Amino acid sequence: MKILLVGGHGTIGKRVATALKERNELIIAGRSSGDVRVDIGSEGSIADMFKQVGKMDACICTAGTGYYGPFATMTAEHMRPGLEGKLMGQVNLVLIGKEYLSEGGSFTLTSGIASEIPARNGTCVAMINGAINSWVLGAAQELKQDRRINVVSPGLVEDSYDRYRAFFPGYDLVSMGKVVNAYILSVEGAITGKILKVYA
């Protein structure tokens, strides 16, 4: 399979890359490294990436983040980068990338547990994750010729523990193997329109 992995050098992405690269032709896209460069906050950059990559059998996105910070002083301005990146970036990967996706091919996006259980200071990220989940439900029934789309919604993953544990007290730690499996299920399985919750 020819697979495009956007964010393949991130915490989750590099684990997904390791799992997929042996059996597939894997192309990694990243903002500052990778086989192709992309800024998912820019429609033009996404279009350029797909032109370079050409036809593919799967597109996975593990890129994008959102604002964490005190609610009392948060403004729309704080929310913009996440809105344009993790949210509209993933939306545009689908809207633009569907023309490059093979029949029967799949998109796999990434949201997160915050859509249901937001962390303190994480209301912006909660919103973005909830948006992506519902986007995928809609997109799944619109994609044609057996094209599929799912979203992986991870909890606090092992590899983020040192960096993020202070912000997610009481969240179960999720093994990287389980998270990676969700991406593989989406790419190699037959499911579509699923929110794959990997919370524990």
Add this chain to the structure above:
Amino acid sequence: MKILLVGGHGTIGKRVATALKERNELIIAGRSSGDVRVDIGSEGSIADMFKQVGKMDACICTAGTGYYGPFATMTAEHMRPGLEGKLMGQVNLVLIGKEYLSEGGSFTLTSGIASEIPARNGTCVAMINGAINSWVLGAAQELKQDRRINVVSPGLVEDSYDRYRAFFPGYDLVSMGKVVNAYILSVEGAITGKILKVYA
């Protein structure tokens, strides 16, 4: 109670207004009519509205809509008005309006069934509604001094039947009384962080 109702001349808003106005001081805000004018797509306009209204006990938003149209040709550009209006408009009502909300006061936003069961051509609206639902979960745990926030998620409402039935085949028709009750429950009850689903 002093209640600000944004979108009080819309399909749902005018029913909510009728139910609330007898027992409360009701201020209706709208884009082209109402006691105060507001364009919820503009942070400046929202700030001006709250300055005019001053301290309030409840803020309800029944305004805002999103793009319906063919997925095959949809672009981010089609999605912008809904993203800036129904989504970021409601977000900004909370971020800016919380300074004007009394202790113990409430916000009530509006999403819709599309977050879970998107209509054909409704992927943009699905995304917006999912975003608002998760936003409310986060905001509820951040608001201080007993301030509350809930979201009403209506299905296909009676008063929209003639206009929208062709777009929502098989959706149960929801009585206006039930929808109005959800807003009253949010404003006059003690609940917070709830997604009030009124699907049938």
